[in-house]
Amino acid sequence: MNRASAQAQIHGWLLLLPAAALLALFTHYPALATLWHSFYSSPKGGRPALWVGLDNYRGMVEDPVFWQVLGNNLWFAAGTIPVSIALALLMAVWVNGKIAGRGFLRLAYFTPTVLPMIAVANIWLFFYTPTYGLLEQFTVDLLGLPSHNWLGTKSTVLACLIVVTIWKEAGFFMIFYLAALQAIPPSLGEAAAIEGAGRWYYFRRVTFPLLMPTTLFVLVNAVINSFRLVDHIVVMTRGGPDNASSLLLYYIYDVGFKFWDSAYASTLTMVLLAILGTTALLQFGFLERRIHYR
Amino acid sequence: MSAISLRDVTKLWGNARAVDSVSFEAAAGRFLVLLGPSGCGKSTTLRLIAGLEQLSSGRICIGDADVTGLPPARRRVSMVFQSYALFPHLSVAENIVFGLRVRDVAPRERGERLAKVAALLGLTELLERKPSQLSGGQQQRVALGRAIIAQTPVCLMDEPLSNLDAQLRQEMRREIRALQQKLGITMIYVTHDQTEAMTMADQVVLLRDGHVEQDGTPDELYGRPATVFAARFIGTPPMNVLAGVPGAGEGRLLGVRPEDVRLGVEGLPGTVESVEYLGADSIVSCRVGGQPFNVRVARHASAAPGEAVRLSWNTDAVHLFDAQTGKRMERATALAQKVA
Numbered sequence: 001m002n003r004a005s006a007q008a009q010i011h012g013w014l015l016l017l018p019a020a021a022l023l024a025l026f027t028h029y030p031a032l033a034t035l036w037h038s039f040y041s042s043p044k045g046g047r048p049a050l051w052v053g054l055d056n057y058r059g060m061v062e063d064p065v066f067w068q069v070l071g072n073n074l075w076f077a078a079g080t081i082p083v084s085i086a087l088a089l090l091m092a093v094w095v096n097g098k099i100a101g102r103g104f105l106r107l108a109y110f111t112p113t114v115l116p117m118i119a120v121a122n123i124w125l126f127f128y129t130p131t132y133g134l135l136e137q138f139t140v141d142l143l144g145l146p147s148h149n150w151l152g153t154k155s156t157v158l159a160c161l162i163v164v165t166i167w168k169e170a171g172f173f174m175i176f177y178l179a180a181l182q183a184i185p186p187s188l189g190e191a192a193a194i195e196g197a198g199r200w201y202y203f204r205r206v207t208f209p210l211l212m213p214t215t216l217f218v219l220v221n222a223v224i225n226s227f228r229l230v231d232h233i234v235v236m237t238r239g240g241p242d243n244a245s246s247l248l249l250y251y252i253y254d255v256g257f258k259f260w261d262s263a264y265a266s267t268l269t270m271v272l273l274a275i276l277g278t279t280a281l282l283q284f285g286f287l288e289r290r291i292h293y294r
Numbered sequence: 295m296s297a298i299s300l301r302d303v304t305k306l307w308g309n310a311r312a313v314d315s316v317s318f319e320a321a322a323g324r325f326l327v328l329l330g331p332s333g334c335g336k337s338t339t340l341r342l343i344a345g346l347e348q349l350s351s352g353r354i355c356i357g358d359a360d361v362t363g364l365p366p367a368r369r370r371v372s373m374v375f376q377s378y379a380l381f382p383h384l385s386v387a388e389n390i391v392f393g394l395r396v397r398d399v400a401p402r403e404r405g406e407r408l409a410k411v412a413a414l415l416g417l418t419e420l421l422e423r424k425p426s427q428l429s430g431g432q433q434q435r436v437a438l439g440r441a442i443i444a445q446t447p448v449c450l451m452d453e454p455l456s457n458l459d460a461q462l463r464q465e466m467r468r469e470i471r472a473l474q475q476k477l478g479i480t481m482i483y484v485t486h487d488q489t490e491a492m493t494m495a496d497q498v499v500l501l502r503d504g505h506v507e508q509d510g511t512p513d514e515l516y517g518r519p520a521t522v523f524a525a526r527f528i529g530t531p532p533m534n535v536l537a538g539v540p541g542a543g544e545g546r547l548l549g550v551r552p553e554d555v556r557l558g559v560e561g562l563p564g565t566v567e568s569v570e571y572l573g574a575d576s577i578v579s580c581r582v583g584g585q586p587f588n589v590r591v592a593r594h595a596s597a598a599p600g601e602a603v604r605l606s607w608n609t610d611a612v613h614l615f616d617a618q619t620g621k622r623m624e625r626a627t628a629l630a631q632k633v634a
Binding site: 188190191192195196205 | 344
């Protein structure tokens with residue numbers, strides 16, 4: 001290697017260094033440290049952490065709350081991801097068309113994303129309030145249905161959170177779809193129109209396949225989001241009633257910072273990382289091969 | 295039969311008249327070129343024929359049918375776009391048969407037609423490729439294939455060669471013309487390139503600011519330009535149009551093509567400004583009474599910049615135009631006026 005190219009190498013590494021250092025410090029090292037901690041017991045005053053091997057994992061498998069929370073989270077993911085993506089796509093196609101007040105509509109759909117999570121959660125908390133909340137004003141006063149404690153009942157609380165999340169995410173994903181839609185040249189639509197393709201046919205054969213890179217990106221984000229939601233839960237339910245609305249990350253928070261069982265929290269975190277890692281691999285591995293990138 | 299006719303077709307964008315009561319007709323099997331500078335309304339006119347834009351007033355007929363209000367798909371036209379508009383995620387084969395699939399043509403017939411078109415355009419080896427893996431000329435052929443597999447009597451082309459290099463453009467010009475004649479399609483072809491118009495067209499409709507400046511054969515447009523604009527738009531270098539020279543007369547402009555001018559010892563005095571050598575001929579740029587004037591000379595021109603020359607031409611090479619309206623004046627009427 002001659003001097004010039006050695007210098008170029010050094011330059012390159014120096015440019016990468018700040019980002020790499022931050023990543024290592026706040027992402028890679030904590031992940032490895034967490035893995036390490038999950039093989040130890042929690043240190044308590046005067047009692048240092050002891051090597052316990054897989055004991056924490058054994059405890060986790062026997063923990064009914066863990067299974068309940070994991071189940072909740074899967075339902076939550078299944079409820080939010082497809083609906084919010086479908087809704088985002090639908091809204092994007094709609095506001096991409098030539099309609100009056102298009103700019104206003106785009107803004108309106110994006111508003112949930114701009115609002116702070118805590119504020120959003122409080123607004124929805126009011127919507128769900130029994131007897132005088134917005135929802136009850138409709139179901140009880142207008143339809144004459146019996147009053148119902150939406151967030152206080154095990155059977156409805158998770159569905160309520162799912163609705164809030166969809167409302168919050170669909171607008172955000174819409175922006176990505178909208179950008180992708182606008183990158184599709186209008187002449188493709190015109191060529192299809194001359195060939196006699198209807199709107200649905202064109203969407204199915206041209207628009208949707210061309211949006212696949214965006215769909216993958218949005219899907220990865222949606223999966224990650226569905227496993228890292230905490231703020232809504234903190235404000236609206238605190239995981240209750242009876243853990244019916246507790247999701248994995250919220251349970252980790254509970255275990256780690258309320259029960260101070262840091263070893264078990266580390267163990268649960270490893271499960272979360274494994275889930276996210278596997279889905280990301282599956283998504284990129286499977287879908288990528290079938291996606292056309294322009 | 296299956297002529298296209300436009301009658302008083304007008305398209306307004308707000309208050310601007312993009313297409314201003316344009317009328318013309320193309321007989322079946324003809325190659326009609328819509329020619330004009332950018333912004334003259336030629337592409338809009340084509341899109342009106344295709345049904346991609348709605349006209350503000352007027353009528354468009356294709357064959358015996360009035361298609362003015364019909365959607366694009368029911369006009370029985372195919373179209374090649376300037377950008378080709380190929381579907382980037384579909385293979386060449388799927389791009390070509392896209393319309394056949396829409397219309398539910400049976401797989402067997404689809405395959406046969408695809409094979410025929412692919413062979414015709416030399417695409418047989420490329421059918422499995424994606425458009426991004428093709429060269430510009432090959433993409434152009436795919437777009438052509440998608441247009442001709444539909445077997446519509448009318449094909450519309452919007453500056454299809456503008457994205458190709460000069461060499462390829464010449465090749466494709468010949469190829470498109472041959473294809474059109476072989477298949478007997480009525481072609482409406484939009485271009486701003488007068489060479490394309492001259493070499494390919496049976497009929498040229500020259501547009502300017504949304505209206506028809508002249509409608510005729512390439513020969514008529516070159517030999518008897520209807521206006522000063524037509525005279526100067528067609529031909530490189532353009533026709534010399536001079537005011538206030540002997541032979542023109544009051545209120546008239548005199549036009550003479552560079553190749554009709556002789557450099558010699560008699561005639562109009564001028565000064566040579568520059569000489570461009572093109573191989574087969576040279577263009578001598580002169581100034582005559584402050585006005586630019588080009589002369590085409592065979593092979594090398596002997597003139598040098600700064601040299602004083604005299605320019606002459608035969609009287610039958612002269613075109614006369616009204617200085618006010620820019621309209622052509624026949625020599626007979628011009629002479630009659632002179633006598634009167």
